[in-house]
Amino acid sequence: QRIATMGLFKDISPKFAFALVSFFLGELGDGLNIFQGIYLVALGWNEGSVGIALSMMGFTALIVQTFAGDVIDKTHFDRRAFLSLAAVATAFSASAILFVHEGNNDHILIYATKVVEGIASSFIAPCVAALTLASFGPDVFDEVMASNIFWGHVGSVVSAVLAGSVGYLMYPDIKYCFLVIGFSALMAVGGVRFLPEGDPLMGRGLQTHEEKEDSKTEYVNMEQPSSAPLHAQASNESMVSSYGSVFADRRTVVLCLTGFFFHFANANVLLVLGELMGSDNDDGSVKRTAIPLIASAIVLAQFTMSGATYAGDALTKKGVGRKPLFLAGLLTLPIRCALIIFWKDAGDSWLLSTQILDGLGGGFFGLLHPYLVNDIAFGSGRFNVLMGLTASCFGLGATLSNLLGQMIVEKMGHVASLSGSLVLSVIPVVLFALGMPETLGQRGKVQNIEVVKMT
Secondary structure, eight states, X not given: OOEEOOSSOSEEOXXXXXXXXXXXXXXXXXXXXXXXXXXXXXXXOOHHHHHHHHHHHHHHHHHHHHHHHHHHHHOOSOHHHHHHHHHHXXXXXXXXXXXXXXXXXXXXXXHHHHHHHHHHHTTHHHHHHHHHHHHHHHHHHHHHHHHHHHHHHHHHHHHHHHHHHHHHHTTTOGGGGGHHHHHXXXXXXXXXXXXXXXXXXXXXXXXXXXXXXXXXXXXXXXXXXXXXXXXXXXXXXXXXXXHHHHHTSHHHHXXXXXXXXXXXXXXXXXXXXXXXXXXXXXXXXXXXXXXXXXXXXXXXXXXXXXXXXXXXXXXXXXXXXXXXXXXXXXXXXXXXXXXXXXXXXXXXXXXXXXXXHHHHHHHHHHHHHHHHHHHHHTTTTOHHHHHHHHHHHHHHHHHHHHHHHHHHHHHHOHHHHHHHHHHHTHHHHHHHHHHOOOOTXXXXXXXXXXXXXXX
16 A cells, blocks of 8 residues: 655655654754753853753653653554654754853753653654554564664764754854754654554554464554454453553563663763863864764764664564674673773774764664564553653663763763763673563563553
């Protein structure tokens, strides 16, 4: 089935539509936060204030994400509308930095818009995941999500290149590089109209399928419209697992703790790296090379993430399990921290090269996160709320990392902050290695769950 469109495209396949939207949503990602941090420092903000500003979005998201996932699970409204509104709100709030004046001023403006940005961004990932699952079903979910994630990384690369180029050309008035966010949001909203809605019940991780005579399962998706009567679909909707049985699952607990400690160790590293490469001139002004260097750091990491996503998808199709790939991603972080400490005075090119490890780690982590959640939750009806819960745990780690990491930088210096990240980065490796069983092939086999009426 094709989606008829007008304009430049005669028709767009569903998979291409998801790739297009993911590309522009990738340009809305957290990558430009580092540009905002550098810009605010250049205006006169201290590192502690920058850390608080960047943490406000994280603190808000970690509170909202689980509820956002629950809303996406339960909603009877079109999830595409949620996605469009979230993209527009993210763009408007992120663009508020254009109105910050020189000096250590306008804290309330930035803090408030970061709260709005945190709320809006909390709906983006669960909306994309729910629409993907609703449209393609669990058997094709991994393939399409890998494509979505890949093009999201490509979008982040383009965003960083555009922002870095604008910032460099318009130096010292670099604030207009943030207009990239607004443009990306408009393009994302334009692409959302081409996405299929799919089967809303499958989008929350319910088993809406038909059993064929040859015992093969044909999942109801946008390629195979449901022939089940409405009363049967309503019955399926009421057969969901209790929150407690899904949240208390050992695999859920291990994934949440692993992600928390990984992001607690990781999030502040790029900000510290940017400060090391973007140090001030003798007169205290920001170097002109700071923005292009940070753009290069993001481009290199996102480019490597794209490669890691492609490789991870290929290895998964060959039967490689989730656990070895996820552990490979986790192991890159302690190596990266150690190299940055060792090369801190070796020059920008050496520091920049460590972003390859960031790309490998982030690529495998970002790819396998929705795979693992779907392995755990499919069939329970709690897919999106579990996506939200795990994202909240990851966000809590990242928020504390930015907040405490920048405070340590302000009081004790960059090496002390990186050393803390190095020590913390060992914890998720041990947790996941010892606590997480292999989940490949377990999707839809929900164990030890309590079925309750839909709530």
